[in-house]
Amino acid sequence: AQSVSQHNHHVILSEAASLELGCNYSYGGTVNLFWYVQYPGQHLQLLLKYFSGDPLVKGIKGFEAEFIKSKFSFNLRKPSVQWSDTAEYFCAVKAAGNKLTFGGGTRVLVKP
C-alpha cells in the first residue's frame, strides 16, 4: 500500500523568506504526485502536479516542486513567500489502480 509522509507539521516564517516543504512517499511503482493547498476558509485546490517528464514542475503562485525518484521525494519550494501563502499544504500520491493518498499536511504561517 502506498503512504505519504510530510516532515513538518508546522512552519512559521517571515515574508520574503524561502519555503521548502518535504514530502516522501512509499511505493515502488510509477506514481503521480500532487501538492494541494487549503487557504483559510477555502476548499482544497491543486497547487501543482507531476505525471511524467521534467521532474521540476511549476505550479500556481510561484510554487515549484522537484520529483526525485531515487529518494521517493516530491518537495515543494517557493523562493520568497508572501503573507497570502499562509495555508495548509498537502502532498498526495496516486499509483495506477490505487486511491489518492494524502500526507498529514503542513501548516504554514507567514508573518508580515
Add this chain to the structure above:
Amino acid sequence: EAGVAQSPRYKIIEKRQSVAFWCNPISGHATLYWYQQILGQGPKLLIQFQNNGVVDDSQLPKDRFSAERLKGVDSTLKIQPAKLEDSAVYLCASSSVDGFLEEQFFGPGTRLTVL
C-alpha cells in the same frame, strides 16, 4: 465553471443521532469521492463512485456509514448512528475520469461536530 457544491457547511449533532451530507459534483464529472478529514490529518478516502456504481468503499465503516449516488450525479453520505470519533470535515471531490492521469476537484466540505 461551477465547482463542487456541498451542504450543509456545518452540522452539530449528539452521539447516536443520524446525519446526512449532500454533494453535487462538477457537471459532467463521472467520478465522485467522499473523504473524511480528521483535525490534524490529511483527507482519507471513504468511498469512490464511477457514475452510480461503487468503485472503492474499502475504508467506509459500513456498520454506520452509507452513501449513494442515484442517477450518477448528486450523492449523499449518511452516518447512523454517529459516534464522537466521527467529528471531522467531510469532503466531496469529483473528477472527469478515474484514470491514472486525473485531477480531483474538491468542495468546501461539511464540518461535523458530534457531542
